[in-house]
Amino acid sequence: MRTKHFLIIAFAAAALLAGTPSFAAKKAAQKPATTASSSATAPTTGIVGGVPVLPAKAWLVMDFDSGEVLASSNPDEPLPPASLTKMMTSYLVEQALKSGKLKENDLVSVSQYAWCRGSSTESCMYLPLNSQATVIDMLRGVIIQSGNDASKALAEHLGGTEEGFAKMMNAEAKRLGMTKTNFVNATGLPDPAHKASARDLAILARAIIRDSSKYYPIYAERDFTFNKIKQGNRNALLYTDPSVDGLKTGHTEDAGYCLVTSAKRNGMRLITVILNTSSAQARADETRTLLNWGFGNFEKATPLQPNTAVGTAKVRYGTVDTVAAGLGAPWTVTVPRGQKVETAVQLKPDLEAPIAKGAVVGKVVASSNGKQLSEAPLVAQADVERANFFKRAWQGVTGMFGK
Template identity: 80%
Template sequence: MSHKLIPTLSAALAIAAGALSPAAPSLAATHPKARHAAPAHKKAEAQAAPAEPGLPADTAVASGAPSLPAKAWLLMDYDSGQVLASANADEPLPPASLTKMMTSFLVEQALRAGKLKQTDLVTVSQNAWCRGSSTESCMYLPLNSQATVIDLLRGIIIQSGNDASKAIAEHMAGSEEGFAKLMNAEAQRLGMTHTHFVNPTGLPDPAHKASARDLAILARAIIHDSADYYPIYAERDFKYNGIKQGNRNALLYTDPSVDGLKTGHTEEAGYCLVTSSHRNGMRLITVILNTHSAQARADETRALLGWGFSSFEKATPIQPNTTVGTAQVKYGKAETVPAVLQAPWTLVVPRGQQVQTAVQLKPELEAPVAKGAVIGKVVATSNGKTVGEAPLVAQAEVERAGFFGRTWQQVTRLFRK
């Protein structure tokens, strides 16, 4: 999502046009009283820019993955979290306003936990206030005014408001620095190992970085844990303080299967986009980092989604409640316990390929064993590549045998050797 404002006639129409026209400029929030037109020679330079070389996948589960002219990109299956293809997935890069996915996620989790209410009022400080310049994206909250938490959440997600992000950060943690600590703690909890946040906005800072894989992990968490608020990520526009601004995710206007998530742009970060698309029972997440235009990030996302949905299909390697193995148990009232899946298990595999499974059970299982305790795992492979794994649990409880029972088992074990 851009921090620079570019003139628009209508937010929705301009974004839709940007999705269809290869020469369309990036759309950013523009205050109606402060419009700034790009110089004609800059427009000509942008239209005459040569095509960027494509970056091929360095990991891919199926053949034919596209090469994309971005510094990093990734395609993930939402249900399993499996990365289907990627390039430079773990390189920490400036995420620009993709940062605000963590900001909005923390707000959503605070709402879920009852720490915030949608109607709570948040004061706009001097630090949070946007002055109406063309240098950053704003919700245009008046100085010293108050806005509800739910309005700020929409301003963060749809309008990419730096003012909204700063105001809620100060409200929740006292300062942007304090909120960044919350962001980093949550990133660590989610397993985002190549990410460090310095602020809630994504404004440039040398230490503010995130990787494509980490941003996909975050997007997956938002979709899974913020179901009540996730529909906001698909909203095309939001009006506040008399100013209506459009969502800059062009795919929301051209692809009905797309329902989120976030755009980003600074000069340092280039044009970035994290997208989620749901088709025929399959949801895919894409990440594009540092490509050369708003049009490019939309086109590259379309290419990834097109390849993903055409190249993969859902598979259920093992049906729920199926006994897939029998684990030996030492010193139990029963000598074995059936192993079953912990939860229903589906995978995304290359179309037309068979899936093989291999069961791995713990060799030294000792009673007592609780029902539902993890006692192994099952690994799925396709065409010689691992495509997923799932935990196996004990189907029943195994109580520990008494003294004489354990002694007898020890004696019989000696004779078996």
């Protein structure tokens, strides 16, 4: 009887203890972290074991400067990208403007095919049928209003047809290294063959920020008015987080709610991708989680200062035998907070004069905890002229027999 009472008391105490916060936290920490794409009981948004856990089908955090993926889940599965597609549409237009192929005030016609009838199933800039609008207005219509009509009109203007423009999109995707992407149209309207991965979309976002600096501020604009119709940017974070300055939202039934975002804090820029989550609120909340985790756990480090000699490279047949090597431009790396960065200098062994100041003479590699983080070229810090014939001959002899 005493044994029975003891067991009852023991079970009651265990149940009471299990309900305490500290015990629950310890038990949660002992459970293996699930991925964002695992099972019907999707995890809620948060951080588990120091790593983000999100209910999105795929997500990713990328450091803009290096292109390094800091964390991800299911980053390489081709998924429907919805209107995130329009980042490639706008990128091609921006590059055409940059090259002079297009001008901002060029007029673009709105064909019957491009015209948007204003149904509830698609987003529109509301360009009138058979009208014209400038390239720069249509670019804003694509980026801010997510206009399918503007996207199609620009596609026809640049590619002849939307199909022709899709070929241009895929060629550019291949050039950028987007290996899991296939574009069928300029809008992201559903098609079984129209896919992109989270990693590829981050690569595209990085290209837009890097290559379209003149037009990238448009991605941060909160609204745009055309034809007396004012529409707001669907990226909710532009209204709540001053560090966010782009890029694009997307939604279809197949794609779910998607968001590609970039933010810059304390000199560090991060890119995040959320694919196939449950609502507009969820994609904003999950993006906040990724940004706060990334900025909270990583920092910028400057391994070496530019224009400072970090090594001496040997030079053959020069008026001098060596040249100082150093960084030609500022160099930063992204590392987990508090980690020490180590550098290793590698100089080219067979340099011959003449060597111009700024010529690459080696590289420096940054690593942390044994993992390579980044590398940067080392350049000559001065000119080295070629020696006259007699000195070169003497250097050749001493090189053969030693000094």
